[in-house]
Structure formats: C-alpha cells, structure tokens
Amino acid sequence: MVLDTTETRLNRAENDIETLRTTQSNILGHLDSYSKTLNETRDIADENRQKLVSIENRQIQMENRQMQMDDRQIQMEDRQKRMDDRQDSIERVVLENSAAIRENRIILLSLAEHAGLTIEIPGSED
Numbered sequence: 001m002v003l004d005t006t007e008t009r010l011n012r013a014e015n016d017i018e019t020l021r022t023t024q025s026n027i028l029g030h031l032d033s034y035s036k037t038l039n040e041t042r043d044i045a046d047e048n049r050q051k052l053v054s055i056e057n058r059q060i061q062m063e064n065r066q067m068q069m070d071d072r073q074i075q076m077e078d079r080q081k082r083m084d085d086r087q088d089s090i091e092r093v094v095l096e097n098s099a100a101i102r103e104n105r106i107i108l109l110s111l112a113e114h115a116g117l118t119i120e121i122p123g124s125e126d
Contacts, residue, residue, distance in 0.1 A: 112119045 109119065
C-alpha cells in the first residue's frame with residue numbers, strides 16, 4: 001500500500017502560505033506604523049522649522065531694536081557732550097565777567113579814592 005501524502009503536503013503548503021500571509025501582514029503593519037511615525041516626525045520637524053524661523057525673525061527684530069537703541073544712546077551722549085561743553089563755555093564767560101566786574105570795582109574805588117569821593121554801596125546801611 002502506498003501512502004498518499006498529497007493531503008499532508010497540501011495542508012503543509014496551506015499552513016506555510018498562512019504563515020507567510022501572517023508574516024506579510026505583520027510586516028505591512030510595521031511598515032504602516034513606521035510610515036505613520038515618519039509622517040508625524042516630518043510634521044513635527046516642519047512645525048519646529050516654522051518655530052525656528054519665527055524665533056530667528058524675532059531675534060533679528062530684537063537685534064535691529066538694539067541697534068536703534070544703541071544709535072539713540074550715542075545721539076544722547078553726543079547731545080549731553082554738547083550741553084556740557086556749552087555749560088562749560090557759559091561758566092567760563094560768567095567767571096570772566098565776574099573777574100571783569102571785580103576789576104572794574106577795584107578801578108572805580110581807586111578812582112574815587114584818588115578823587116576824594118566816598119562811594120556808597122546800594123542797599124547797605126552804614
């Protein structure tokens with residue numbers, strides 16, 4: 001009697017095919033999962049890139065604002081220097097005028113003494 005192994009072979013082939021289908025399904029499931037993860041990663045990278053561009057733009061704005069403030073500071077320092085120079089000039093003129101007034105007073109008192117005049121200082125009660 002010859003054993004008929006056809007049915008056994010068919011069962012084995014069907015089991016092998018089912019195993020291959022299950023393995024293929026698992027592999028496709030993993031690929032879908034990887035694809036989903038890659039898409040999510042790409043979306044996150046795009047969002048981060050947009051945030052980075054926004055941050056870089058804000059940084060440029062802040063640097064420009066800082067340059068404007070630095071320029072304004074320089075202008076204010078220049079103006080302060082001009083004002084200080086003008087104040088110094090005014091103080092020199094006041095000192096020169098005070099010295100001239102003292103000198104004129106001394107001359108007038110000398111002339112009055114030489115002429116034998118008495119000079120009364122306004123506002124004094126001697």
